[in-house]
Amino acid sequence: MSLSIVMREHGGPEVLTAVETETGNPGPGQIRLRQTAVAVNFHDIYVRTGLYRTLTLPGIPGLEAAGVVEDVGPGVTAFASGDRVAYMTLGYGGYATERNLPADLAVKIPEGVDDATAASVYLKGLTAEMLVRRVHPIKRGETILIHAAAGGVGNLLVQWAVRLGATVIGTAGSAEKLEFARQAGCVHVINYRTENFVDAVREITNGLGVDAVYDSVGRDTFKGSLDSLARCGHLVNFGQSSGPVDLIAPSELFGKSLTLSRPNVFHYAQKDRATLEEVSASLFQGFVEGWLAAPAPVQLPLADAAEAHRRVESRAVSGSVVLRP
Numbered sequence: 001m002s003l004s005i006v007m008r009e010h011g012g013p014e015v016l017t018a019v020e021t022e023t024g025n026p027g028p029g030q031i032r033l034r035q036t037a038v039a040v041n042f043h044d045i046y047v048r049t050g051l052y053r054t055l056t057l058p059g060i061p062g063l064e065a066a067g068v069v070e071d072v073g074p075g076v077t078a079f080a081s082g083d084r085v086a087y088m089t090l091g092y093g094g095y096a097t098e099r100n101l102p103a104d105l106a107v108k109i110p111e112g113v114d115d116a117t118a119a120s121v122y123l124k125g126l127t128a129e130m131l132v133r134r135v136h137p138i139k140r141g142e143t144i145l146i147h148a149a150a151g152g153v154g155n156l157l158v159q160w161a162v163r164l165g166a167t168v169i170g171t172a173g174s175a176e177k178l179e180f181a182r183q184a185g186c187v188h189v190i191n192y193r194t195e196n197f198v199d200a201v202r203e204i205t206n207g208l209g210v211d212a213v214y215d216s217v218g219r220d221t222f223k224g225s226l227d228s229l230a231r232c233g234h235l236v237n238f239g240q241s242s243g244p245v246d247l248i249a250p251s252e253l254f255g256k257s258l259t260l261s262r263p264n265v266f267h268y269a270q271k272d273r274a275t276l277e278e279v280s281a282s283l284f285q286g287f288v289e290g291w292l293a294a295p296a297p298v299q300l301p302l303a304d305a306a307e308a309h310r311r312v313e314s315r316a317v318s319g320s321v322v323l324r325p
């Protein structure tokens with residue numbers, strides 16, 4: 001028997017309820033996992049509230065986890081019992097002690113990266129990789145602005161951008177988070193809850209603006225992000241933690257020849273198996289070599305998924321949250 005967190009309707013954290021479920025044998029091309037660490041992503045909040053209608057109800061939310069292979073289905077040759085793996089999937093089903101998973105979504109976790117770290121950085125780290133190497137490939141010497149720089153993605157994004165030679169300005173919502181963002185590598189930090197970040201960026205860049213903004217906050221920051229860009233700058237809007245962004249006309253980009261992107265990590269990282277392996281290896285390599293690091297994630301029992309959502313939604317957490325089955 002497996003313990004799973006099931007949602008029967010959209011709503012507040014209380015719609016997440018623990019139930020016993022049966023996993024069954026892995027089918028063709030599948031592996032059965034005993035999960036050891038399950039990530040909580042901001043995406044899970046959108047799914048719970050109904051902003052995203054991508055999980056069929058009743059359903060088990062959760063996009064990402066680490067675990068140990070317990071059994072393999074017919075045709076699976078790349079994995080064997082005992083392998084430690086991480087995965088992300090738009091098929092959901094992550095909030096569970098056990099699950100079956102298409103083997104082609106799993107990657108092995110190297111020695112030197114523990115399960116809680118792997119689960120807490122996998123999707124977020126692949127997102128950072130996509131942003132700084134594929135969507136707006138950072139060139140050495142660029143000045144960039146990263147919102148929510150103390151968040152799960154934000155923390156990794158700052159480190160990766162610094163590694164590629166950018167000067168990073170980070171925003172966050174409290175003094176403690178600003179300090180965390182500074183430790184990750186931000187040269188300048190701005191509390192965007194108390195300061196006008198557009199004015200602050202203008203001052204820091206001597207009126208020029210930044211080469212790119214990575215904006216996951218959405219509604220509250222979008223307009224200011226456009227205003228913070230230099231000519232020919234690039235706004236990469238990759239999330240909407242404060243709510244969806246209003247429609248804009250392409251002509252609004254014309255005044256400074258701006259580019260706007262709205263990327264999805266699944267499209268980039270899971271383009272094909274070779275890409276998934278390459279980007280996963282480069283993320284884990286960063287941790288093994290030590291140029292990427294993440295503070296120990298906040299860890300809660302799987303049954304406390306509702307409490308995990310409350311903490312992530314309340315902006316109380318720096319870094320990541322994982323559930324321990």
Ligand SMILES: NC(=O)c1ccc[n+]([C@@H]2O[C@H](COP(=O)([O-])OP(=O)(O)OC[C@H]3O[C@@H](n4cnc5c(N)ncnc54)[C@H](OP(=O)(O)O)[C@@H]3O)[C@@H](O)[C@H]2O)c1
Nearest residue numbers: 042148151152153172173216238239240241242264265315
């Ligand atoms: N496009 C993609 O493929 C992709 C992939 C992964 C994640 N994402 C997006 O990236 C963002 C970050 O994800 P994450 O899981 O790492 O979450 P997170 O950044 O750890 O948490 C969200 C942060 O956003 C900030 N925020 C600003 N306004 C907020 C509001 N009204 N309500 C809640 N938070 C607010 C808060 O930081 P402060 O307190 O410092 O403001 C909060 O901690 C999310 O929007 C997520 O959907 C997109």
